[in-house]
Amino acid sequence: MSFSPKFAILGSGSIGTYIGAHLVKAGYPVVFVGRERLKQEIQLFGLGISDYTGSSFTLAPNQVRYVTDIKEAKDSNIFLITVKSKDTIELGKSIRSLFSLEELSKIIVVSFQNGVRNSQELASVLPELGDRNIPGMVPFNVVAKGKGKFHRGTSGELVLQSNEFGDRINSYLKGSGLPSMVHKNMEGVLWGKLLFNLNNSLNALVGIPLREELSQRGFRKILSDMISEGIEILKLSGIKPARAGKMIPWLAPIILKLPDFLFFTVASSMVKIDPEARSSMWEDLHHGRKTEISYLNGEILKLADQIGHKAPINRKIVSLVQEAENGSGTVKYSAESLSKELGMI
Template sequence: HCFPVGAEIGGVMESLEVVVVGAGCLGAFIGGCLALKGHRVTFLVKSTGNGRKLSQAVEKLGYLRLDLGKAGERQVAKSQLSFSTSPSCLGPASLVLVATKRTANGQVARMLAGHIADPAVVVVALQNGLDAHRDLVPDLPQNPVFQCVVNMNVVSNMEEALFTRTSPIATLFLDQAVAEHLPTLPAALRAAGFSTSLLAASDFTERQRGKFVQNLANAVNALHGLSIPEMLLSAAAVRLLAAAGREGLAVLRARGQRVRPSITHALPFLLDLLATPVVNGILLLLLWCVAKLLGKAQVSHLVDRRPHSSMWEDLHYGRCTEIDYLNGLVEDMGRQCGVATPVNSAITRKIKEAETARGSFQPLSEQDLRQLLATSTADANLTEVPDRVRI
C-alpha cells in the first residue's frame, strides 16, 4: 500500500515530532512504522539493555527492519530515525509514546515532567493494564495524557534490528479526546498501517477492560514457556487460562464494570471447550496428519513458534514483570470486593517466584500446570473470602 508522507490536513502535509520512550517490541515497531511514513522519530533509550542493542544494530546495518507479514518487509533507513539517551530530546516533541514497562512509570513521569515544557505535547501510554496513563498524570497536569489499547503481537531480534508483527492485523483504540489535542494523530496512525478507532471515554474504558482480561493470559504463557499458538494446544494451559479469565470477569462484574467486546464474556467457555479431550485431540490429530502428509515444515506455518507474551520475555531475560498490574490486580480487586481469586493469586505467586530466578526459570510442565490449577481451586474451597479491604 502506498500512503502519503505525514498526515494530510486540508491538503497540507504535516509531519509529527515523535519521541518513543523505550525500545521494546511495540514501541520500536510503532515508531518504525511512523518513521517509514515520514514522521521524525526519536527513540529515548537507556545506555544499556535493548536500547543499546537496537541503536548499535541500526548503526551497523544502516536501517531498522519491519516485517509486516503478508505485506512483506520494510527497511527504515537510519537517517529517518534517531536514538538518544538524553531526555533533552523531548524538547521539540509534539507526541510522546511511552513504551516502557508499567513498573517504570513513576520514574518516566518525573523525567517527562522535567523536560516537556510545552503543555500542548500529547503523551500516550502504550502499556498493559488498567489506567496506565493515570500513573503519569500527577507529574504532567498541564499535558493531555492518554492510554492506547494495542491489539497486536510483535516479536523482535534486536541484533538484527528486526521487528516482526505476528498477528494478522494491528488494531489501536484511543479515547476520541486525543483528536482534540492532536488532530493529525489518528490519520498518521492509519497511514502507518494501524487500524485506529477513536472511542468515547466510556467505550474506551470498557475496551481497555476487555484487553485487561485477555492479558491475564500473559502470565500463563510465561509459565508455560512455549509460543502462544503452542500454548493453545496445551489442555492444561488452556484450562488455567479459562479459570484466570473467569475470575477476572467475576471481579469486574462485582465492581459493576462493563467489558468490551462482548465476546470477552464467552472466552472462558470457549477456552474450556478448546481444552476438552475431543476438541484438543482433533486439533493435535490434524497437525499430526499435516506433518505426515506435507512435512513438518508445513506445521510451522500453522503453529507459529515465535510469538510469546511480553511477560515470557521478561522472565527469559531476567527482568521484573508487570504481574502486579494484571493477575495481581485481579487478586487485589477481588479482595476489595469480596470475590475469591485463587487461580490468579496462585499464578501471581508463581510469577514472583520465577522473577527471583533471574533468567534461569524453568517452564512448568503439563503436570505442573494441572497441579497449579487443582491446588489453587482446592485451597479456595477451604478458605473463606476475606472481608473487604482497601487496596
C-alpha cells in the same frame, strides 16, 4: 491546535520501535528514546520490521534517530509512551522537566502500555494535559529477534481514546500503515485487554510460543479459568470490560474450552497468531527482567482484596511468576503439572 506532528517514542523496546518504524517510513519526524544496547544494535544493523502476514520493510541506520536521553526529544510534540508500567510516573516527571507550562499546553501524550492505570498516573504528574493525555491500548505482540529485527506475531488494532486529539493521532497511525481505531470507553477497553493479557503470565510459565500453547486444550482450560475468575471479580467490583475489535472478553472462557477443531475454527476468525509469537512477560523472564505481573494479574488481586474474594487461580499464578523472577521457579510447566499447582486437578 495546529502543528506539524513530531513524534517521540519513550521506552523504545519491541512495541515502541515497531510503531515508530512505521511512522518513520511514512515520513514523520521520529526520535526513539531507549536503552544504549538497542541504540548500538540499530546503529549497526538498522531496523527490520515484519509481521505475521509476511509484510516487511527495512530502515537504514541513518534513517533512525535513536537516543538514550529524553532531553533530546524536546523538539517533539507527540509522545508515545511504551515504557513498563512501573516507570510511568517517573517518565511523567521527566516529561514535565522538559517543558514550561506554556509548552505543556502544546504536546499530546499517548500511553501505549500494559495495565489500566497508566493514563491516570500520568495525569497525577501532568494534570495540565487534560484531554491531551490519551489512554491507548496495544492488542498485538511484537518480538525482538536481535540485529535490529522486530516481528509482529499477532493481529489486532491499536485503540485510542476518542476525542479531538485521540482522533488526530489515530489518523496519523492509520496513515502510516498501522491498524488503529478510536473508542469512547477506553476504561472498559483496558479492562477487557487486561483479561486477555492474563495469558501473558501463563505463556511465561509454560515457556512455549503462544500458538503452541493455545493449541493444547489443557492450557486453554487453565486460561479459561483465569479469565473467568477475572470476569467474576470485575463484575463484583462494578467494572464492565468492553470489546475492541473482534476480541470479546466475556466469550473468551467459553471459546477456550471448546474442543480443538471448534476452537481453531472460531479463534482463527478472531485473532491471527504466527508460530513465532510469544508474550512480553515470557520475554522479560527470558532476559532476566522484572515482569509486569503486578500490573496485569496483580490488578485482579487488588480488586479481589477490596471485595474479599480469594482469587485462588490468579493469586497462585502471580506467586509462580514471582518465583520465576527470583530464579527459584520453573518456566517449563506442562498443562498437567500447572493444573496441579493451581488445584484444578
